[in-house]
Amino acid sequence: MKRRIFELLIDRYRQNKASISERRLIDHWYAGLDSEKVPDDKVDENQLWERIQRQIGNTSTRRVPIQKMLYWAGAVAACLLLCLSVLFWKTASHEVARKEAFLQPEYRIFETGVAQRKKVQLADGSTVILNARSKLKVDTVSFGRKDRVVELLIGEAFFDVKKDSTKAFIVKAQQLETTVLGTSFTVKNYTELDDISVSVFTGKVQISGNGGRIGILERGDQIRYFKNSNASRQENFDLMTRNSWIEGRVYLKQSTFAELAVAVRNIYDVDLKAANTPISQQLYSMPLSRQLSWPATLESIKAIHHNKSRKEGNKVLIY
Incomplete structure (x- = not known):
């Protein structure tokens, strides 16, 4: 049986079908024959097989450093790939931030005259209804990139905000700032009036003014912020008649x-x-x-x- 295996190895070697390890085994065996004295009598096949096995052991021992080299080469390649990926990500992020920093605002003003009302559809799907003599300012470039910010310059507007938990909807009206995620409310800010009012119809809103939080409003709550004194008053309002101006x-x-x-x-x-x-x-x-x-x-x-x-x-x- 051992001879048969040896013959198969020799046959594969001659036909150039032997694997690298098999070729090394045969090469080592031939080299050993050149340096040894071969007796004239018949070689004991058991001794020959033992010699081949010893050569196999020597070959395996020599392959260990190569495996280690391959392992470390792979590790170095992985580290280099990771570093290049991080560098590319940082470069791309910096480039995006740089481009956004140079974006110029493009303001659009929506306004109404006496006895006019206008419905405005914003890019995020939110709806605004403007009362008479009102002006709404929207930066069409920055709107929705981070937050959704609009400014009620004057007048009264009803906001039906499309829900988006990742981007707050902010309405600025002079000193007052109303922040929501998805709700409906009305902001009133006429120059003839001493106060700015915010009335909530659905959901919940946060009211801020002069750098500080004024309060949280829910359905049926209204806040009146007095421009001259910076004071505020929270109260209830009639949900049925508050927005009758729309009709x-x-x-x-x-x-x-x-x-x-x-x-x-x-x-x-x-x-x-x-x-x-x-x-x-x-x-x-x-x-x-x-x-x-x-x-x-x-x-x-x-x-x-x-x-x-x-x-x-x-x-x-x-x-």
Whole structure:
């Protein structure tokens, strides 16, 4: 049996089919024959087989350093690949940051006139409805890259925000900042009014002002932030009538003369003024609608506190 194995090795060697280890085995065996004295009599096959086995052992011993070299070469290659990957990632990140730093803002202004309302669809799928005499500012380049930031320059707007837990939706209105992830709310910021208000219809919003957090609002909550004093007041509001302006109607409930004047300007384009301080401090509860003529509305306004009116140029003075 041993002879048969030896013959098979020799045969594979001659046909150039032997593996590297088999060729080394035969080469070592031949080299050993050159240095040894071969007797004339028949070689004992057992001794020959033992010699081949010794050669196999020697060959295996010599292969160990090569395996170690291959192992370390692979390890070095892996380390180099890792370093190159990190370098490429850092370079790419730096390049992206550099390009974003040089992006120039492109502002778009959405605005409405007297007795106008406008629906604005933002790039993230959020919807904004602007009341009369309102302006919304959007940077179309930066919007949605990190956060979704818009600015209500003036007026009133209802925001129905598309939910996105990775990008906050932020509405700026002078000193006030409203932050949400996905909800619906209204921000009111007219220059004629002393306050900025935020009213929440669904979800939850965070209100900040002058670098600090003012409060958290939920459904039915409203906050009034007073521009001059930086004070704020949280209260409830009527969910059914708060946004009636979207349908062209306004319901005033214990509203100030200034709020009445804003509603009149938005609907009728009439500049309503109080003749004195007592008139300016009066409160009004009444509906206003474009379907009702201005003369009829003016009579209703005067009847509440038994006031009178006169026209002075483009103004209507209440006294």
